[in-house]
Amino acid sequence: MRAFFGLSPDANTKLAINAWRNKAFPHLDGTVPAANFHVTLAFLGNVSVKQLDITNRLIDEMPSVTAFDVSLNQLGYWSKPKAFWLGCQQTATEHLILAKHIHKIANKSGLLLQDQDYVAHLTLARKCKVSPPAPIFPANFKWHADQFHLFESISSPQGVYYSIRQSWPMHKHCTG
Secondary structure, three states: EEEEEEHHHHHHHHHHHHHHHHHHOOOOOOOOOOOOOOOEEEEEEOOOHHHHHHHHHHHHHOEEEOOOOEOEEEEEOOOOEEEEEEEEOOOOOOHHHHHHHHHHHHOOOOOOOOOOOOOOOOEEEOOOOOOOOOOOOOOEEEEEEEEEEEEEEEEEEEEEEEEEEEEEEEOOOOOO
């Protein structure tokens, strides 16, 4: 199974991002369907049942993570994968801690993840030959992430879609 850990915006945020993208970039090629919008925490690639079982057990034993807000307010483009994305100007500390924990757990499970700096982002389009111009309407989306998910990447004749296989809650931050 091809899998990754990630965060899923709520339905209203997905619809708002999709509407903004369609208005700001009406001629964008390779757009990602709104149903597939997510922020990857760790891409696992092809995972065996045994690796998945170990990973899930270690996730269950992981120290509790505090829920956090995700603010998507910065555009980016990676030329090698030709990906146009919406990211975080300022990624929440709790978000970075969660990504780091999951990365370590995946490596302990025998999955060798690429060791690179984590960039929180939501892919808007793939196979963009050039970086789109700056939008007339700025991007500014926010949602509260109170759970993270294990997604399966499934190929179908209609394209790839992502199915949530398992979810883990994050704890509310208590202020005194």
